Amino acid sequence: MSSNRQYTDEFKSEAVKQVIERGFTVVDVAARIGVPKHTLYGWVQSARKAARSSPAALPAGDSAEVRRLKAELKRVTEERDIPKKSRRVLCQGVRAKYAFMRVHVREFRLCAMCRVLGVHRSGYYAWLRTPSSLRAREDQRLLGLIKHHWLASGGVYGYRKVTLDLREAGETCSRHRVRRLMKAEGLRAQVGYGSKPRYRGGPVGVVGNVLNRAFAPQAPNAVWATDITYIRTYEGWLFLSAVMDLYSRQIVGWATSPTMTSDLVLQALVAAVWRRKPRPGVLVHSDQGCQFTSSDWQSFLKAHRMQPSMSRRGNCHDNAVAESFFSALKKERIKRRIYPTRAAATSDLFDYIEMFYNPIRRHGSAGGVSPVEFEKRYALSSN
CATH class of the missing domain: 1.10.10 (Arc Repressor Mutant, subunit A)
Structure with a gap:
C-alpha cells in the first residue's frame, strides 16, 4: 500500500480529538491509526492554532447583522413549515387555499401564507365576505x-x-x-375481490450469492463484506455503513449519515478503496437492500472492477460476519446508550473502530490477535 496517502478532513478531525480531548499521546494515536507521528503532530498544532485564533464572540457592531439573520431564519422557517401542512392544497384551486389560510391564520402570518401559496391578500378578504360562490x-x-x-x-x-x-x-x-x-x-363503486399478492422476483440489480458463506479467504483484499446498522441519538437515528476485510476481520472503510441512502454505502466503499487501494477482482458481498441494488452502487463496482455478491433473500446468515461486527459494536460500546448528538456518536465510533477494534481488539478468527497485527504477520510471511 502506498505511503503517500491523502487523508480526509473528517479523519484528521477525529484523530486530533483523540489527542486533545481524550488525552492519548501523539505517538500512541499515530501507531494505532497508521499515521506518521510527525504528520499527526502537525494536525494537532494546526488545530490548536485555529482554536486560539477563532473569535470567542461576535463584535458589537455585528448585532444588526445578527438581528437581520435571525429575522431571515424566522422567515425561511415559516415558509418551510407552511408547505408541510398545505401540500394537499398547493395544486388545488384558489378557494381551497383560502380555506387553508382561514384555518391556520393564527399559526402563520397572512402575508407569508399569501407569498407561499401564490395568492393575493385582497382576494382572501373578498373570499371571507362571500366564501361560497x-x-x-x-x-x-x-x-x-x-x-x-x-x-x-x-x-x-x-x-x-x-x-x-x-x-x-x-x-x-x-x-x-x-x-x-x-x-x-369518498363515494366509490363496489369493486371485485383483489388478486392475491405474490412474489414476482427480486428488485433490479440483484446478483447471485457468489460468496456462499466462504468466510475464510487466504489473503487480504480478496473478499469484503458490507452492511448497514442504526444507532440512537437524541437528534434522531444515525446510520452506520461498514466494509470489512474477511481475511483479518478489519474494518477497512466506514461512514455515517442521518439517512440510509445509497450515498452512505458508497462513502464507506470509497473510504475502503482509498485506504486499501486493492487490485481488481475484489469480491464485495452485501444483502439485497435497495442501497446495494442501486445503479450508483453497481456503476462504482464496475468502474473499479469489483465483483458483486449478495445474500439470499431474507437470509441474514449469508452475511453473518458483518452482522457479528455490529453485534460486538453494540454490546461492547453502545449497549443501552443514547448519544446526545450524531456528531458525538460518530466520534465514539471512530474511537471504537480506529483506536480499539482494528489495532487492539483480539479476534478469534484472526488467531487471537488484532486484525492489524494479523495482517502484519501475513505481510512478513509472504516476503
Missing part, C-alpha cells in the same frame, strides 16, 4: 342528489351510472363533475 352552492345541491342515487344503489354504482340516474331525473351535469364530487366525498 354560486358554483359551490350548486355543487352542494348536486352532491345531495348524488348521495341519494348512490345509496339507492346499495353503494354499488360508480360515477358513470350515477350520472345516468341524474340525467334521467332531469339534471344537466357532466360525468366528470359527478366524478369530482364523488371523489371528494
Whole structure:
C-alpha cells in the first residue's frame, strides 16, 4: 500500500480529538491509526492554532447583522413549515387555499401564507365576505342528489351510472363533475375481490450469492463484506455503513449519515478503496437492500472492477460476519446508550473502530490477535 496517502478532513478531525480531548499521546494515536507521528503532530498544532485564533464572540457592531439573520431564519422557517401542512392544497384551486389560510391564520402570518401559496391578500378578504360562490352552492345541491342515487344503489354504482340516474331525473351535469364530487366525498363503486399478492422476483440489480458463506479467504483484499446498522441519538437515528476485510476481520472503510441512502454505502466503499487501494477482482458481498441494488452502487463496482455478491433473500446468515461486527459494536460500546448528538456518536465510533477494534481488539478468527497485527504477520510471511 502506498505511503503517500491523502487523508480526509473528517479523519484528521477525529484523530486530533483523540489527542486533545481524550488525552492519548501523539505517538500512541499515530501507531494505532497508521499515521506518521510527525504528520499527526502537525494536525494537532494546526488545530490548536485555529482554536486560539477563532473569535470567542461576535463584535458589537455585528448585532444588526445578527438581528437581520435571525429575522431571515424566522422567515425561511415559516415558509418551510407552511408547505408541510398545505401540500394537499398547493395544486388545488384558489378557494381551497383560502380555506387553508382561514384555518391556520393564527399559526402563520397572512402575508407569508399569501407569498407561499401564490395568492393575493385582497382576494382572501373578498373570499371571507362571500366564501361560497354560486358554483359551490350548486355543487352542494348536486352532491345531495348524488348521495341519494348512490345509496339507492346499495353503494354499488360508480360515477358513470350515477350520472345516468341524474340525467334521467332531469339534471344537466357532466360525468366528470359527478366524478369530482364523488371523489371528494369518498363515494366509490363496489369493486371485485383483489388478486392475491405474490412474489414476482427480486428488485433490479440483484446478483447471485457468489460468496456462499466462504468466510475464510487466504489473503487480504480478496473478499469484503458490507452492511448497514442504526444507532440512537437524541437528534434522531444515525446510520452506520461498514466494509470489512474477511481475511483479518478489519474494518477497512466506514461512514455515517442521518439517512440510509445509497450515498452512505458508497462513502464507506470509497473510504475502503482509498485506504486499501486493492487490485481488481475484489469480491464485495452485501444483502439485497435497495442501497446495494442501486445503479450508483453497481456503476462504482464496475468502474473499479469489483465483483458483486449478495445474500439470499431474507437470509441474514449469508452475511453473518458483518452482522457479528455490529453485534460486538453494540454490546461492547453502545449497549443501552443514547448519544446526545450524531456528531458525538460518530466520534465514539471512530474511537471504537480506529483506536480499539482494528489495532487492539483480539479476534478469534484472526488467531487471537488484532486484525492489524494479523495482517502484519501475513505481510512478513509472504516476503
